[in-house]
Amino acid sequence: MLQALGIETSCDDCSVSVVKENGELVFLSQKHQDSIHKKFGGIVPELASRHHEEMLLFLIDQALQEVPLSDIDVICVSNRPGLLGSLLVGCVIAKTLSFSWKKALIGVNHIEAHILSPLLFEKKKPVNSLKYPALAFVLSGGHSSLFYMRDIGSSELVADTRDDSAGEAFDKMARLLGFDWPGGPSIDKWAKKKSKTKAPGFFSKIKTDDDSFSFSGIKSQAQRLLSNKTKAWVQKNKAQICFDYQNRIVNHLMEKLDQVFEKKPVPSILLGGGVSANSLLRERLKKWSREKSVSCWIPEKKFCMDNAAMVAFTGLQYFLRGYRDDLNMICSPSHLEIDFFKNPVK
Numbered sequence: 559m560l561q562a563l564g565i566e567t568s569c570d571d572c573s574v575s576v577v578k579e580n581g582e583l584v585f586l587s588q589k590h591q592d593s594i595h596k597k598f599g600g601i602v603p604e605l606a607s608r609h610h611e612e613m614l615l616f617l618i619d620q621a622l623q624e625v626p627l628s629d630i631d632v633i634c635v636s637n638r639p640g641l642l643g644s645l646l647v648g649c650v651i652a653k654t655l656s657f658s659w660k661k662a663l664i665g666v667n668h669i670e671a672h673i674l675s676p677l678l679f680e681k682k683k684p685v686n687s688l689k690y691p692a693l694a695f696v697l698s699g700g701h702s703s704l705f706y707m708r709d710i711g712s713s714e715l716v717a718d719t720r721d722d723s724a725g726e727a728f729d730k731m732a733r734l735l736g737f738d739w740p741g742g743p744s745i746d747k748w749a750k751k752k753s754k755t756k757a758p759g760f761f762s763k764i765k766t767d768d769d770s771f772s773f774s775g776i777k778s779q780a781q782r783l784l785s786n787k788t789k790a791w792v793q794k795n796k797a798q799i800c801f802d803y804q805n806r807i808v809n810h811l812m813e814k815l816d817q818v819f820e821k822k823p824v825p826s827i828l829l830g831g832g833v834s835a836n837s838l839l840r841e842r843l844k845k846w847s848r849e850k851s852v853s854c855w856i857p858e859k860k861f862c863m864d865n866a867a868m869v870a871f872t873g874l875q876y877f878l879r880g881y882r883d884d885l886n887m888i889c890s891p892s893h894l895e896i897d898f899f900k901n902p903v904k
């Protein structure tokens with residue numbers, strides 16, 4: 559079975575992985591930069607790329623202590639979208655290794671990698687295989703999108719955010735409540751401590767008049783709600799605020815999914831991106847899938863946030879379809895400069 563070495567440096571997570579063509583994880587190491595960026599309340603691009611440069615070769619060395627170089631068939635790297643400086647570190651190293659080791663090189667769309675992350679596994683191989691077409695949610699710090707996916711390399715954007723992403727909405731509330739960045743996990747945790755009795759709602763339903771998502775309104779509501787409250791009031795209501803805020807966001811996502819599904823019924827739904835770690839969303843999507851008899855693909859928690867395993871796996875699928883990049887491969891902060899998803903060579 560073929561194996562790929564994956565490199566992920568598109569944003570603030572530096573990660574290296576080795577994955578088999580069936581999605582089985584062989585090796586994964588990750589170096590988060592949360593402690594570096596948290597005092598700024600968001601990612602500082604210059605610091606992110608500098609830390610990738612310090613970490614990446616070290617992580618690749620670790621991978622090679624576990625997996626002999628002769629067992630690696632292809633080098634896969636996130637080359638779009640992302641922060642340019644961060645992408646460049648991964649791409650330059652991947653090209654150098656591809657040239658010196660004489661291994662094939664594949665540039666991977668980070669968004670498509672999130673979409674395929676539910677196909678990764680560590681111990682238990684999924685019993686069924688994924689049936690196309692599928693609807694695929696990508697919910698991360700930078701994206702809130704829903705794709706109609708005909709196959710690997712053939713996806714169409716069917717719903718996108720008009721403004722901010724769901725991840726940004728979680729991070730904004732977390733900042734207002736004084737939680738560490740990234741804030742999604744803290745909101746998720748505090749929402750579980752909500753009062754058992756019927757408590758007041760703080761936020762109104764999120765509405766858009768088409769299939770698009772919108773999170774800027776609820777962010778502003780959060781800002782207004784917390785701007786003139788005492789510390790004691792915030793402390794007392796924290797759990798209920800998190801519960802209500804998270805509920806509104808998840809309701810909005812599920813409502814738009816319903817709308818799109820009515821127009822495009824599919825046998826499978828995929829979920830990917832950091833926000834896919836959210837427990838309420840995972841629960842609601844599983845319930846929705848059972849009701850609609852749709853097969854549900856949700857990533858294991860370790861594959862939700864940015865990681866190189868999803869990059870290795872996605873690149874390997876292109877490799878198996880005959881696709882190759884060369885040393886002229888470019889990386890791009892936007893997914894628009896290079897075709898969004900590659901059309902695999904048949």
Ligand code: KG4
Nearest residue numbers: 698699700725740742832833835836863864
């Ligand atoms: O995919 P990701 O690791 O990075 C990007 O490509 O952006 O996503 C990071 C986002 C952050 O906004 C973080 O707050 C959010 O995922 N997140 C969550 C949870 N865990 C991470 N949001 C809600 N609930 C969670 N449990």
Ligand code: ZN
Nearest residue numbers: 672698831864
């Ligand atoms: Zn991501």
